[in-house]
Amino acid sequence: xxxxxxxxxxxxxxxxxxxxxxxxxxxxxxxxxxxxxxxxxxxxxxxxxxxxxxxxxxxxxxxxxxxxxxxxxxxxxxxxxxxxxxxxxxxxxxxxxxxxxxxxxxxxxxxxxxxxxxxxxxxxxxxxxxxxxxxxxxxxxxxxxxxxxxxxxxxxxxxxxxxxxxx
Ligand SMILES: [Zn+2]
Numbered sequence: 001x002x003x004x005x006x007x008x009x010x011x012x013x014x015x016x017x018x019x020x021x022x023x024x025x026x027x028x029x030x031x032x033x034x035x036x037x038x039x040x041x042x043x044x045x046x047x048x049x050x051x052x053x054x055x056x057x058x059x060x061x062x063x064x065x066x067x068x069x070x071x072x073x074x075x076x077x078x079x080x081x082x083x084x085x086x087x088x089x090x091x092x093x094x095x096x097x098x099x100x101x102x103x104x105x106x107x108x109x110x111x112x113x114x115x116x117x118x119x120x121x122x123x124x125x126x127x128x129x130x131x132x133x134x135x136x137x138x139x140x141x142x143x144x145x146x147x148x149x150x151x152x153x154x155x156x157x158x159x160x161x162x163x164x165x166x167x
Pocket of ligand 1: 083084085086087088115116117118119120
């Protein structure tokens with residue numbers, strides 16, 4: 001019942017991932033309808049219910065423009081799990097403040113990058129130029145399109161692809 005279900009807005013825009021339990025509640029309350037089953041059925045005492053994979057809300061939810069949440073995991077994903085200073089991928093990553101915090105560096109998408117421990121240590125509390133290092137990319141907020149936001153679910157839920165692409 002905890003398996004993820006993709007929730008589409010009334011206009012078919014993918015907006016959320018919820019649990020199977022929550023999705024069934026929305027369907028039974030008449031707030032959503034089943035778009036894709038694909039996972040068999042759930043048998044209760046009185047009824048047989050489809051096990052949803054994709055549902056769609058009956059009425060359109062209005063919401064602000066989506067943003068990718070600023071977390072370690074999302075920083076590493078944006079940076080393709082690659083140290084932004086030396087380009088290595090086969091090392092444990094840390095998060096580096098490009099402009100160090102003690103120099104007023106902010107905790108945001110444009111000042112945080114993935115860095116391996118040796119590079120992070122070598123840079124220390126200095127700016128990139130002061131440490132004679134180079135960034136592979138100028139860090140930016142990642143795009144908030146559906147393919148990026150929901151992309152990490154696609155390896156386990158390939159059937160969502162047609163509902164996500166293009167948004
Ligand atoms: Zn490195």
